[in-house]
Amino acid sequence: MLRNADRGLDSNVSGGRSVSKILRLPLLAAALGMAAVCVANPVPSYPYATPVFGVATAPDGSILVADYGSGIVELRKDEAHLIAPLPTVTDVAPLGRGDMFAVTGLDPTGQAEEAQKLFRVSRGSVRQIADLLAFETTVNPDGAEINSNPFDVAALPNGRALVADAAANALLRVRKDGTINWVATLPSELVSTDNAKAS
Numbered sequence: 001m002l003r004n005a006d007r008g009l010d011s012n013v014s015g016g017r018s019v020s021k022i023l024r025l026p027l028l029a030a031a032l033g034m035a036a037v038c039v040a041n042p043v044p045s046y047p048y049a050t051p052v053f054g055v056a057t058a059p060d061g062s063i064l065v066a067d068y069g070s071g072i073v074e075l076r077k078d079e080a081h082l083i084a085p086l087p088t089v090t091d092v093a094p095l096g097r098g099d100m101f102a103v104t105g106l107d108p109t110g111q112a113e114e115a116q117k118l119f120r121v122s123r124g125s126v127r128q129i130a131d132l133l134a135f136e137t138t139v140n141p142d143g144a145e146i147n148s149n150p151f152d153v154a155a156l157p158n159g160r161a162l163v164a165d166a167a168a169n170a171l172l173r174v175r176k177d178g179t180i181n182w183v184a185t186l187p188s189e190l191v192s193t194d195n196a197k198a199s
Helices: 002-011 019-040 132-138
Strands: 052-057 063-067 071-076 079-085 089-096 099-104 117-122 125-131 150-156 160-165 170-174 180-185
Touching (some): 052 150, 063 089, 071 089, 079 125, 099 150, 117 132, 117 150, 132 170
Antiparallel strands (some): 052 063, 063 071, 089 099, 160 170
């Protein structure tokens, strides 16, 4: 019955073309178009130092990658290159073409001078805006153990930045002159794993 109904539907299409053929043509065209895009714009390869943390899209369409081991990598069309050496970088927040905030996380070795800070990166030039570890050491908003591991940054109006510091359990607002204020603290909470999927 279904087969006959399908045949009847096909025969009622104007011009004698079947519904299946009409549906196939745009799907085939779409598939060919996607294939052409993939061939024309292959994903560029890059020898990341790893691990890779934040990824963001710049206003010009390029992709910015926070490569913790080396710095900020830009993916543009079919090319990829390091635009700002910045070890321990964990996230970026684009402001304009070639202009962005970058935040660095904890360095377990304690040897990276760039660690636990907020930077302004402009066309490859890296300038420190604020020392987030120093703020945690001095203010310690949550009153717990002093620790800092910034991992996320977002751009705010008027040249300000919003930074999430995981180890400090705090959300920080940083002005363009480097002044830091805490917006909120997030108390440590134990989360039950009773419902976790067994391995």
